[in-house]
Amino acid sequence: MLWTHKILWIATLVSAFAFLGMTVDSLHRMSASTHADQLSAQVIEGKRVWQHYDCNDCHTILGIGAYYAPDVTKSYSQRGAPWLRKFLENPAAMYPSGRQMPNFHLSSAQIDSLVAYLGWVSRIDTNGWPPSPEGVTPAEDAQRAAGGELAGSKIYLAQGCNACHTIQGSGGTIAPDLTHVGSRRNKSWILAQINDPRRINAQSVMPSFAQLPESAKQQLVDYLDSLK
Numbered sequence: 001m002l003w004t005h006k007i008l009w010i011a012t013l014v015s016a017f018a019f020l021g022m023t024v025d026s027l028h029r030m031s032a033s034t035h036a037d038q039l040s041a042q043v044i045e046g047k048r049v050w051q052h053y054d055c056n057d058c059h060t061i062l063g064i065g066a067y068y069a070p071d072v073t074k075s076y077s078q079r080g081a082p083w084l085r086k087f088l089e090n091p092a093a094m095y096p097s098g099r100q101m102p103n104f105h106l107s108s109a110q111i112d113s114l115v116a117y118l119g120w121v122s123r124i125d126t127n128g129w130p131p132s133p134e135g136v137t138p139a140e141d142a143q144r145a146a147g148g149e150l151a152g153s154k155i156y157l158a159q160g161c162n163a164c165h166t167i168q169g170s171g172g173t174i175a176p177d178l179t180h181v182g183s184r185r186n187k188s189w190i191l192a193q194i195n196d197p198r199r200i201n202a203q204s205v206m207p208s209f210a211q212l213p214e215s216a217k218q219q220l221v222d223y224l225d226s227l228k
Ligand code: HEC
Pocket: 049, 050, 053, 054, 055, 056, 057, 058, 059, 068, 069, 070, 071, 072, 075, 078, 079, 084, 087, 095, 097, 098, 099, 100, 101, 102, 104, 114, 160
């Protein structure tokens, strides 16, 4: 056999083994990152409800579905269970203006299953995708230096605070109007509310935003404090 043939065979075999090894390793890791072992009956029921109402005619999960409405892969970890429950009961109450999701008049059992399903989905290890938090990019961080207030109001909108709160007549009505919040609350109080709404009101439907970067929270606080 020619020496070039030998090299060809050896190289082919070495890469075949390498790829085989990597495939076995990926399959091995797959179960840990999909946490398929945590599929409870309720999670499976939630998936059925999701399919029954064709939720992915508008939404994507892990990028699969339609692009009309937001991707909901991480909705559970970003919004929290109380927010999702309230939203699914009556979507229009959360987003009173703009594009609206139809009200499917889901039963509370269906909502519980959907929330369990979205919770399971949000725990899939997606390697940091989608980038979190929505709307806070390095460019916006830089913008902070130029004008903190503008950045704060953008984060306010990107995080969906306006789904529940109103500022100067625009936004939802299920939570206090924040038009003059700066004259009744101080900065540390506002920060505490953003970090842990259930510290003051155990029944609060406001999600915790503790996971936001400190700089983003500071911008939100500065913005709200400026609303006198
Ligand atoms: C006709 C399109 C449509 C269908 C079908 C639909 N949705 Fe939506 N959904 C929307 C729109 C639009 C929004 C965003 C509202 C906004 O931003 O103003 C939304 C928002 C959401 C959100 C909030 C996402 C977030 O993190 O802000 C969740 C959760 C959600 N939908 C779940 C569902 C579920 C569960 C179903 C099926 C039972 C469903 N949707 C079916 C259009 C739809």
